[in-house]
Amino acid sequence: MNHYKFRLVKDRVAFLLVHLSLTLALIPLFSVLYEVVQKGISTITIDFFISPTPTVGEKGGGAANAIQGTLITIGLASLIGIPIGLMSGVFLSEYSEHRLSIIVRFFNDVLSGIPSIIIGVFAYALIVRSIGFSVIAAAFALAIIMIPIVTRTTEEALKLVPMSIREAAIALGVPRWKTVVTIVLRSAKKAVVTGMLLSIARIAGESAPVLVTMGYWRWWFAGLDRPAANLALNVFVFAMSPFESWIALAWGSALVLILLVLGINFAVRIFTRERY
Amino acid sequence: MSRIINSGLEELSATLHKMGELAYHTVLAALRECVENRDAYNEIREMSEALVSMADHVEDRAFELIARFQPVASDLRTIKSYMKIAYDFARFGRYALDMSYANQKFGGIRNCEAWIISHVKDMGEKTLSMIRLSIDSLRSHDSQLAEKVTQMEEEVDKMYFDFLDKLIERADITTRCMVSSVLIVRYLERIADHATYICESIIYIATGKKVILR
Amino acid sequence: MAPKFEIEDLNAWFGTKHVLKNINMKIEENAVTAIIGPSGCGKTTFIRCLNRMHEITPGARASGKVLFNGLDIYGDGVDPVMIRRKIGMVFQKPNPFPMMSIYDNVAAGLKLNGVKNKKIIDAAVRRSLELANLWDEVKNDLNKSGASLSGGQQQRLCIARALAVEPEVLLMDEPCSALDPIATAKIEALIRKLAENYTVVIVTHNMQQAARVSDYTAFLYLGELMEYGPTKQIFENPKHELTEKYITGKFG
Missing domain, CATH: 1.20.5 (Single alpha-helices involved in coiled-coils or other helix-helix interfaces)
Incomplete structure (x- = not known):
């Protein structure tokens, strides 16, 4: 007792x-x-979503240009990073007997451990020095940050698909690449997409590599070879400014950024809900 | 759901029905030979041999079903009983052959007194109807026929002993007639017994109870 | 009738491990052939050699001849993908494609092999499910997930999926080992039905199952074919002492 x-x-x-x-x-x-x-919350008005950054002393203004720039930059980064990450993940999972896979996995792990500012500097050296501060340079840096995340989550997701599912497809006379593309990826769809969304959430808030590759821009988007405004940089730049209204904008941008990331996380939740 | 063992059981049952019909015709042929003037020994021997080899086949198949399909409960009882029934049918053939042999070897009863012939005929008909009854109840797995069989078996028994009593009382019968007729009624009595065994087996299949109807 | 398979000096390895040794046998058409033997004797490897599934495992290889309808499937220029369309396979654990409806599971083989005509696919799905004795149970739920079915139904779904591409042979790797006795009895009855039009090769660790469903039985031991013959003979009167010992449960 x-x-x-x-x-x-x-x-x-x-x-x-x-x-x-x-x-x-x-x-x-x-x-x-x-x-x-x-x-x-007080900055979040309709104006915030339709007006660009105000000039000094100007009343009102918003972060619409930053939201626009962030979405375009993330979109471009995803267009570059997700396919590469996805295919690398497929390679690591489905062709793990290939000699190259050990090397790929090793460098992928190293890449995911590199501080993002260093990736920013790399993009600076490679792109900014030839075409200048631009959305392309920022998207390139962000894509490099995405790749190891997408690769790793895709690999893990595909490895969770039982071997017996692959064998079932192969035994039906389905070629191996088709088996991977249709059956295996489809079976792991939820986990793969979850990985992609989380990688997007991750780069949405990156500021250091964006700062080095795109610099500061307070106007509307003006082309991929030009810089664009960015929510994370809004926070960084405005928070340290001496103007009351700009500091308020920084808080507003921070809130929108958090809501964006939260929204992506919710999307993941909804997406991974059991369909059957 | 159709079970794999079913096809085997159906085959056994079909073979048994064939055996039943053949056994019936074998006994019928032997009886005809007794009362009519015809020689059917070879024919009866062939039928009897066919019955024996069919019984062998049933036994083989029954063992195969047991070895391969692990029959239990009614399946197992059915297989076990089918083996016994096949043996009973083979016995019908064997007794028919013995009757025919008595006809060949000891002259039979064709030239004996009319009452002997008519008695054998009556007893033969009764026995044949018992065989028919056993075949029918095998087809329907009907244990209700059992009572009827018991009653018929008693009648055959009574006919058998009455006949023996009569023979002992009468002094005017030739030894040849005596020997032939005694053998023949004895075989008929045995056939009736085996028909009863068949009905016992059918009751066992249907109810799982071992009964003795004699 | 010519045999469906003629296997000559088949050897198979996993890395350096020699798992099948000089197998020679013929497999009859439209009959059920059971492969029995103790665990690790090479039963599964053997049937996986018959549709070239063995080689998809890293480090696995095979040598020898496997004549399928007279054609050596290990011959030069033979496409394993085409072989596998002719020789279907059902696995130990039911493995319906997840995230796919019952209909899509059965249609998968056809769709992935390029059949687009909806009418043809509809007909094939129905025919296969009927053949697998599953149609009546699922005809109103074709859009439900395959994973929502019971284990026995899932396995019949997998059989239907394999049948949909109209193979000539069905290889079954312990198809009932994950199922309860009733589901097992249904699959066994189905196997007997399939044997009317298909050549079935079934691996089983359940000797009674081999006895029940097969016409021919092969006994493998340590990668060697010890005995092969009609099932009745193997189970009533085995020629080889090891077969006798194995089927009577004295070892294994």
Whole structure:
């Protein structure tokens, strides 16, 4: 009986510890959310979504140009990064007996560990120096950040598809590449798309590589070879500005950025809901 | 759902029905030979041999079904009983052959007194109808026919003993007639017994109960 | 009737492990041939050599001749993909394609092999499901997920999927090992039905199953073909002492 009581006490203690840790972990998250919402909500007006960055001293203005620029940059980065990451993931999972796969996996791991500013500098050296600060340069840097994420999540997702599913297709006389493209990718669709969305969420908030490749721009999008405004940079630049209205814009941009990332996460949730 | 064992059981059952008809005709031929003036020994021997080889076949198939399909409950009872029934049918053929042999070897009863012939005829008909009944109840797996069989078997038994009593009382019968007729009624009595066994087996298949109808 | 398969000196390896040794046998057309033997004796490898599925495992290779309708499937220039369309396979665990409806599962083989005519596909789906004794149970739920079916139904779905591409042979790798006795009995009855028009080769670790469903039985032991003959003979009167010991449960 004594033993039983002792075990009961241990159980309660462990339970409390776990919940305490959880609360501690949630405090920063919620305080950030609270702070951003509280400070940013007042800036969120219709104007915020339709007007570009105001000039100094100008009343009103918004972050519409930054939202536009961010979406275009993310879109272009995804167009470059997702196909490469997807195909690398397929290669690593489906052709793992290939000698090259060890090398690819190793460099992919290294790539995912490189600080994003270094990737930004790399893009600077490679692209900015020839065509200047531009959306292309930023998208290139962001795509490089995406690739290892998409590769890894795709590989993991495909590896979770049982071998027996592949064999079933191959035994039906379906060629191997077709098996991968139709059956295997389809079976892992949810996890693969989840990986893509999470990689998009990840680059949406990147600021350092964008800063080095695109610089600051407060007008509307003017072409892929020109810079574009960016939400993360709005936060960075405006937060340090001396003007009241610009600081408010920084909070607003931060809130929209958080909502964007949150929205992507919700999309992931909805997408991965059981269909059957 | 059709089960794999069914086709085997159906084949066995079909073979048994063939055997039943053949056994009936074998006994019928032997009886005719007794009361009419004709020689059917070779014909009866062929039919009897066919019955024996069919019984062998049933036994082989039954063992195969047991070895391959792990029959249980009614399936198992059916297979076991089919083997016994096949043996009973083969016995019909064997007794028919023995009757024919008595006709050949000891002269038969064709030239005996009319009452002997008519008695054998009556008893033969009764026995034949028992065979028919056993074949019918095999077809329908009808255990209700059992009572009827018991009654008929008793009648055949009574006819058998009455006949023996009569023979003992009468002093005017030739030894040849005596020996032939005793053998023949004895074989008929045995056939009736086996027809009863068949009905016992059918009751066992249908109910799982082992009954003795004699 | 010419045999469906004539196997001559078939050897198979996983890396350096020699798993099939000089197998020589003929497999009859429109009959069920069962492969039995203790675990690891090469049963599964053997049937995977018959449709060239063995070689998709990294490090696996095979040598020898496997004549299918007289054509050596290991011969030069033979496309394994075409072989596999003629020789279907059903696996140990039911493996319907996830994220696909019952209809799509059965249609998958045709669609992926380029059939586009909806009428042809509809007819093939129905025919295959009927042949697999599944149509009546799923005809109103063709758009439900294949994974929503019971284990036994899933396995019949997999059989229907294999039948949809109209193979001549059906290889079955312990198709009932994950199923309960009733589902097993249904599949066994189905196998007997299929044997009227298809050549079936079934691997089973259940000797009674081999006895029940097959016309011919092959006993493999340590990668060698110990005995092969009519099932009745193997189970009533085996020639080889090892076969006797194995089927009577004295080892294995």
